[in-house]
Amino acid sequence: MAHEHPILLVEDNSDDVFFLRRALKTKGINAPVEVASDGRAAMAYLGGSGKFADRTKHPLPRLVLLDLQLPYFTGLQVLGWIREQAALKRLPVVIFSSSSQARDIDSAYALGANSYLVKPTDVAELGRIIEAIRIYWLETNHGPTLT
Template sequence: MKHILVVEDTEDDVFFLKRALKAAGITIPVQVAVDGQQALDYLSYSGAYADRERYPLPFLVLLDLKLPYIMGFDVLRWIRQQPPLADVKVVVLSSSQQEADIQMARTLGCNSYLVKPVTAEKLASLMQSLEEGRVDAFLSPSASQNA
């Protein structure tokens, strides 16, 4: 069964993201890591996340960039350096529309970049694109605004 890992430190953003997933008809189970260190622990089976049955490897990570302890760019870099995580899709969710941030995320290996706030329509379109193997359309601020 597929799972999504949301890496987001803002409780309101997590709430609205889950609500948008539900509104988009996406019923995939969601786990949440509230900072970069928790994300790394989750993805590396460490500490409280050692039970893979309870905390399965996600097929998709929705990653904020501005996180406590370990920043999103560092989490993304780490994920892409782990061979067992090679098939995990990483979508950056950020309030930043700066081309430098988008380019850095692309260079580090994100599959897509969405600018917050994320609507149900954006998530539905993203999930369809991921299923079809098409994600490049989301890698620019103007495209993510219109998606």
């Protein structure tokens, strides 16, 4: 059975992963969630290398939530790499970072981010954002063809 296109969380902070997962579940998002806990792992998953070679088991995500502060490769490096890959350049990538600095925001858009969201401090606010993601990216937006 072909796996459903998951949502890929690129997030090194296990707490954030916990809250994201919890919020996704609370807000009724039933899509599978894959987690890459650093830049290298993200690139491995998206490139289909190593243990992620099997695309049926590890299909391309329909949405990437990308943190910027990551070990090995930063989120911006991962984003730049994604846009250089022929197979990934149309992949919807939403930056999900604690930084609200203009420099980061501008860099992210320059490198081809589809959206930039700032991680909220408030759990309720996180729920609101996740709900917005569901409504917009998962239910409203028409995504590109993923191969």
